[in-house]
Amino acid sequence: MRKGNFIVAILTMIFGVAVIYLSKDFPRVVSDAPGPGVFPTILGYLSIFLGVLLFISNLKNKDIKKIYFFTKENKQVYGLVAIVIIYSISLNFIGFLWTTIAFLLTSIYFMGYRKKMYLIPVSVLFTLFIYFVFAVLFGTPLPT
Amino acid sequence: MIENLMAAFSNVFSFTSITVIFLGVLVGIIIGALPGLTTTMGVALLFPLTFNLEGITGILMLLGIYCGAGYGGSISSILLNTPGNPGAVVTGLDGYPMAQKGEADRALAISTYSSGVGGMFSALVLIFLAPLLATVALQFGPPEFFALAIFGLSIITSISGKSILKGLIGGAIGLFIATIGLDSITGMTRFTFDTMYLMGGVSFIPILIGLFAFSQVLMTVEEGVGENVEKIKVKIQRVLPTKEDIKKTNYPIFQGSLIGSIIGAIPGTGGDIAAFLSYNQTKKSSKEPEKFGKGAPEGIAAPEAANNSVTGGAMVPLLTLGIPGDTVTAIILGALMVQGLQPGPLLFTEHPDQIYGIYTGFILANIFMIILGFLFIRPFTKVLNIPKPILTPIILVLCVVGSFSMNNDIIDVYIMVAAGFIGYFLLKLDFPISPIIIALVLGPMLESNFRRSLVMSQGDYSIFMMRPISAGLILLTVLTLFGPILWNRFKKRESHA
Numbered sequence: 001m002r003k004g005n006f007i008v009a010i011l012t013m014i015f016g017v018a019v020i021y022l023s024k025d026f027p028r029v030v031s032d033a034p035g036p037g038v039f040p041t042i043l044g045y046l047s048i049f050l051g052v053l054l055f056i057s058n059l060k061n062k063d064i065k066k067i068y069f070f071t072k073e074n075k076q077v078y079g080l081v082a083i084v085i086i087y088s089i090s091l092n093f094i095g096f097l098w099t100t101i102a103f104l105l106t107s108i109y110f111m112g113y114r115k116k117m118y119l120i121p122v123s124v125l126f127t128l129f130i131y132f133v134f135a136v137l138f139g140t141p142l143p144t
Numbered sequence: 145m146i147e148n149l150m151a152a153f154s155n156v157f158s159f160t161s162i163t164v165i166f167l168g169v170l171v172g173i174i175i176g177a178l179p180g181l182t183t184t185m186g187v188a189l190l191f192p193l194t195f196n197l198e199g200i201t202g203i204l205m206l207l208g209i210y211c212g213a214g215y216g217g218s219i220s221s222i223l224l225n226t227p228g229n230p231g232a233v234v235t236g237l238d239g240y241p242m243a244q245k246g247e248a249d250r251a252l253a254i255s256t257y258s259s260g261v262g263g264m265f266s267a268l269v270l271i272f273l274a275p276l277l278a279t280v281a282l283q284f285g286p287p288e289f290f291a292l293a294i295f296g297l298s299i300i301t302s303i304s305g306k307s308i309l310k311g312l313i314g315g316a317i318g319l320f321i322a323t324i325g326l327d328s329i330t331g332m333t334r335f336t337f338d339t340m341y342l343m344g345g346v347s348f349i350p351i352l353i354g355l356f357a358f359s360q361v362l363m364t365v366e367e368g369v370g371e372n373v374e375k376i377k378v379k380i381q382r383v384l385p386t387k388e389d390i391k392k393t394n395y396p397i398f399q400g401s402l403i404g405s406i407i408g409a410i411p412g413t414g415g416d417i418a419a420f421l422s423y424n425q426t427k428k429s430s431k432e433p434e435k436f437g438k439g440a441p442e443g444i445a446a447p448e449a450a451n452n453s454v455t456g457g458a459m460v461p462l463l464t465l466g467i468p469g470d471t472v473t474a475i476i477l478g479a480l481m482v483q484g485l486q487p488g489p490l491l492f493t494e495h496p497d498q499i500y501g502i503y504t505g506f507i508l509a510n511i512f513m514i515i516l517g518f519l520f521i522r523p524f525t526k527v528l529n530i531p532k533p534i535l536t537p538i539i540l541v542l543c544v545v546g547s548f549s550m551n552n553d554i555i556d557v558y559i560m561v562a563a564g565f566i567g568y569f570l571l572k573l574d575f576p577i578s579p580i581i582i583a584l585v586l587g588p589m590l591e592s593n594f595r596r597s598l599v600m601s602q603g604d605y606s607i608f609m610m611r612p613i614s615a616g617l618i619l620l621t622v623l624t625l626f627g628p629i630l631w632n633r634f635k636k637r638e639s640h641a
Contacts, residue, residue, distance in 0.1 A: 050316060111534075113534060
């Protein structure tokens with residue numbers, strides 16, 4: 001956690017500097033009052049200040065809790081995100097119904113569920129249910 | 145008034161409105177009951193559906209989720225001793241022991257009953273208090289609204305959990321995101337990098353769903369929440385509370401409802417604090433305090449009533465002043481703005497019919513909650529048996545569909561996935577996410593009123609301290625900033641006692 005805090009602190013400071021840099025050309029004064037540039041600049045300085053504060057307070061931090069990135073569970077998370085990315089890209093080309101059924105089948109199986117008796121009906125029925133609620137009941141657009 | 149009331153009734157008692165409120169409460173109870181799924185997640189996931197509903201109809205659905213989820217949390221708290229939401233933690237203190245004694249149905253009935261009464265009580269508080277506060281707030285000018293926004297932001301310190309510093313950083317990021325797009329005063333574009341997509345500002349919904357649903361789901365996958373849960377088999381013989389239980393819990397419920405409504409109206413607090421205070425108060429004033437923690441009916445009723453009456457209380461500052469008390473009300477605020485209804489005192493004078501509609505819908509949501517609670521408690525307990533490998537992908541589909549449906553744009557889905565993946569790492573780093581959303585919602589109010597005030601005073605900053613209300617609010621902000629520290633001290637002392 002200590003290392004993580006240092007990273008957060010440094011990223012916050014970089015963020016602050018970037019915001020100040022990006023707002024340097026915005027007008028400072030409009031009709032005697034602060035213009036569009038003032039507020040973001042204040043936020044930039046505030047971020048740098050908070051980043052420094054976090055950095056300093058973290059020097060005394062004795063939290064030895066480690067954060068893991070490559071455990072079995074982590075990999076399951078990454079795998080799931082990858083499946084979602086593939087799903088959202090193919091939505092654009094194949095449409096909602098078939099991709100969603102395929103996505104549910106794949107991800108439920110990926111999560112370790114193996115009972116075929118439920119796997120297929122759940123995937124199909126839930127997809128149809130979502131289609132009904134979103135497209136039919138509420139008239140919300142779905143990818144086609 | 146009669147006219148507005150009639151207009152509100154015809155609006156709320158339409159087939160669509162009743163259906164969506166019912167749906168909202170149902171979804172709310174289910175989401176509330178499932179550990180790992182939060183109220184915020186439910187509201188974020190169903191938010192996109194509100195776009196296609198006219199006026200306040202969509203808002204009523206979100207209110208339904210808000211009410212339902214507060215109650216639903218107690219189901220898992222009683223049956224599994226795993227609270228479905230933070231507000232239900234205290235309910236488990238006596239609810240779980242009672243269920244262990246084979247009286248799960250009794251515990252659930254008391255919880256349903258007291259939740260319903262608490263919710264209704266808070267609706268009355270809302271109806272009585274909101275117009276009074278709105279009348280006062282009508283006098284407010286830009287300096288007061290600036291001070292209000294600052295006050296609203298100060299709750300970041302109380303919702304930041306382990307690290308207030310990281311919460312404040314999140315707040316700064318949220319405020320920055322709010323500046324992206326067209327400047328509301330000069331019309332200048334800021335931080336758009338010359339792209340059309342960013343002209344109207346960053347889309348709120350995909351980020352919301354990413355941060356509050358997608359990342360949370362990834363977290364539950366990593367932590368293995370809900371895995372290896374033994375199947376619950378509950379014998380439910382009666383769904384209504386006994387006369388004796390009702391008599392016993394009358395006063396605790398009244399007291400809890402009062403505490404909950406007041407606590408709810410204070411931004412930055414929430415169901416957990418209200419439930420805790422109410423439980424303590426009831427235990428202190430009880431003639432048999434030794435029975436608490438072993439399945440006392442009062443020990444279920446008091447926190448449950450308080451937990452649910454927070455909803456009505458929280459609506460008071462939201463509707464009258466336009467400041468949200470937590471992430472759920474922040475999202476409801478966003479939904480109101482999408483419908484062109486800017487919460488604040490003017491809402492009461494310009495759209496009284498909508499305000500009455502919200503009151504009516506809110507009462508209706510609580511009635512549905514009681515009906516659903518009594519009629520369908522058996523299926524609700526079954527929901528807890530849904531295996532996580534099935535539940536997780538289903539929520540992921542809702543995340544994707546929800547972010548797509550707002551603008552009919554696949555880019556929003558990519559933004560949602562990116563926000564969710566970043567959010568997952570932020571959660572791992574103990575980085576609280578709620579401040580980002582609170583700041584994102586309050587940012588425009590803060591900046592525009594800050595600048596308008598200074599236009600009024602020709603650049604003189606003393607304007608914020610020269611006006612009594614704005615000075616008072618800034619003082620209140622300072623108190624709120626140090627409040628959590630005092631609260632922690634109080635909690636420590638309590639746990640030692």
